[in-house]
Amino acid sequence: MPALVLLGAQWGDEGKGKATDLLGGSVDYVVRYQGGNNAGHTVVVGDQKYALHLLPSGILSPGCTPVIGNGVVVDPAVLLSELSGLNDRGVDTSKLLLSGNAHLITPYHTTVDKVTERFLGKRKIGTTGRGIGPTYADKINRVGIRVQDLYDESILEQKVEAALDFKNQILAKLYNRRAIESGKIVEELLAYAEQIKPYVADTTLILNNAIDEGKVVLFEGGQGTLLDVDHGTYPFVTSSNPTAGGACTGAGVGPTKINRVIGILKAYTTRVGAGPFPTELFDKDGEALRTIGGERGVTTGRDRRCGWFDAVIARYATRVNGLTDFFLTKLDVLTGWEQIPVCVAYEIDGKRVEELPYSQSDFHHAKPIYEMLPGWSEDITKAKTFSDLPKNAQAYVKALEEMSGAPISAIGVGPGRTETIEINSFLS
Numbered sequence: 001m002p003a004l005v006l007l008g009a010q011w012g013d014e015g016k017g018k019a020t021d022l023l024g025g026s027v028d029y030v031v032r033y034q035g036g037n038n039a040g041h042t043v044v045v046g047d048q049k050y051a052l053h054l055l056p057s058g059i060l061s062p063g064c065t066p067v068i069g070n071g072v073v074v075d076p077a078v079l080l081s082e083l084s085g086l087n088d089r090g091v092d093t094s095k096l097l098l099s100g101n102a103h104l105i106t107p108y109h110t111t112v113d114k115v116t117e118r119f120l121g122k123r124k125i126g127t128t129g130r131g132i133g134p135t136y137a138d139k140i141n142r143v144g145i146r147v148q149d150l151y152d153e154s155i156l157e158q159k160v161e162a163a164l165d166f167k168n169q170i171l172a173k174l175y176n177r178r179a180i181e182s183g184k185i186v187e188e189l190l191a192y193a194e195q196i197k198p199y200v201a202d203t204t205l206i207l208n209n210a211i212d213e214g215k216v217v218l219f220e221g222g223q224g225t226l227l228d229v230d231h232g233t234y235p236f237v238t239s240s241n242p243t244a245g246g247a248c249t250g251a252g253v254g255p256t257k258i259n260r261v262i263g264i265l266k267a268y269t270t271r272v273g274a275g276p277f278p279t280e281l282f283d284k285d286g287e288a289l290r291t292i293g294g295e296r297g298v299t300t301g302r303d304r305r306c307g308w309f310d311a312v313i314a315r316y317a318t319r320v321n322g323l324t325d326f327f328l329t330k331l332d333v334l335t336g337w338e339q340i341p342v343c344v345a346y347e348i349d350g351k352r353v354e355e356l357p358y359s360q361s362d363f364h365h366a367k368p369i370y371e372m373l374p375g376w377s378e379d380i381t382k383a384k385t386f387s388d389l390p391k392n393a394q395a396y397v398k399a400l401e402e403m404s405g406a407p408i409s410a411i412g413v414g415p416g417r418t419e420t421i422e423i424n425s426f427l428s
């Protein structure tokens with residue numbers, strides 16, 4: 001089972017770190033294929049807790065090669081500070097590989113991200129303010145700066161100048177900000193060049209060879225399906241493709257090489273930032289999910305919006321990603337409710353709708369249709385097998401599986417590394 005994609009099936013923050021943990025030492029390469037330091041994985045190793053934003057979680061497993069693929073946007077200052085933070089804690093980061101084709105987030109991208117959000121006022125996206133959108137915009141506009149540009153000073157100067165020509169007009173004339181000097185940016189970028197150089201590699205070639213040799217390669221998605229720029233709740237999305245196809249373009253690996261696509265699915269739903277969210281709760285149940293589930297962003301520290309499980313979204317994630325399995329996380333958070341509502345369909349303009357509507361207006365009007373499932377009160381954090389779960393928890397999982405369209409192959413029953421029930425191995 002050489003190549004697997006692991007991605008968020010909802011709006012991100014589904015607990016992907018836990019799934020990576022389960023695969024543990026069996027993985028040879030962990031590859032990030034999109035996003036940047038807007039992501040946030042918490043990985044617990046022994047009694048140590050690590051919050052990673054840009055680096056692939058494989059950086060913490062000694063036998064594993066972590067890879068930042070071409071589809072990722074890289075803030076060099078963040079990269080170096082995450083690396084030195086890990087080095088200070090005794091983690092060896094020397095195996096990291098960074099695609100020379102990955103685009104760089106520069107200070108002008110973060111500036112543009114922040115001023116644009118301010119300018120949008122109440123229509124803002126609620127971005128993480130890390131410069132993600134403006135960097136991808138430059139990539140598509142063909143005025144981006146790539147990692148490889150750091151090693152040709154004259155090209156770098158020309159490219160930064162070209163990128164700033166237009167941006168400075170906007171910054172000064174529209175946003176009333178001071179223009180950014182290209183010389184300063186070039187100087188700052190060049191200061192990172194030598195430190196980054198040992199990691200730069202032809203990652204596409206390395207990954208394809210690894211797959212051909214039967215190595216286990218795990219593509220780790222940031223954010224989630226509903227934040228995908230093509231398949232998510234546009235415009236309230238991130239600017240990349242967390243969905244399975246993004247792993248192919250963002251790492252340079254063909255779809256025929258991918259064997260398994262695992263969707264990480266939280267037993268309820270959360271979202272950070274603005275945008276539609278049909279099952280969102282504004283009452284004490286929402287507050288309870290937030291508190292019990294520790295629903296606060298790893299990257300932004302913002303409280304997450306919380307709501308009941310939405311099977312329409314899960315079905316959609318199965319469809320647009322071609323999911324082969326689900327990893328259901330945080331089931332333990334639901335312990336203690338007498339009845340648990342699950343959204344099985346939407347009501348839109350008086351009609352029952354079973355599938356996620358493609359129309360943004362329809363989705364904004366979607367009202368959840370709930371089915372009530374019986375809850376459980378027993379502590380499930382010690383459960384090791386499916387049959388250890390109380391009958392009602394088993395029935396909840398089975399119902400979700402049936403509604404979501406792919407088998408649930410693992411269940412998270414607690415925050416610790418070992419608090420997972422494995423039903424089918426992801427590597428078989």
Ligand code: IMP
Binds near residue numbers: 012039126223237299
């Ligand atoms: P951006 O990715 O910073 O441009 O933000 C766009 C949207 O994606 C905002 O609603 C963010 O809150 C959301 N977002 C970005 N990264 C994550 C993540 O890792 N988890 C959850 N939401 C995210």
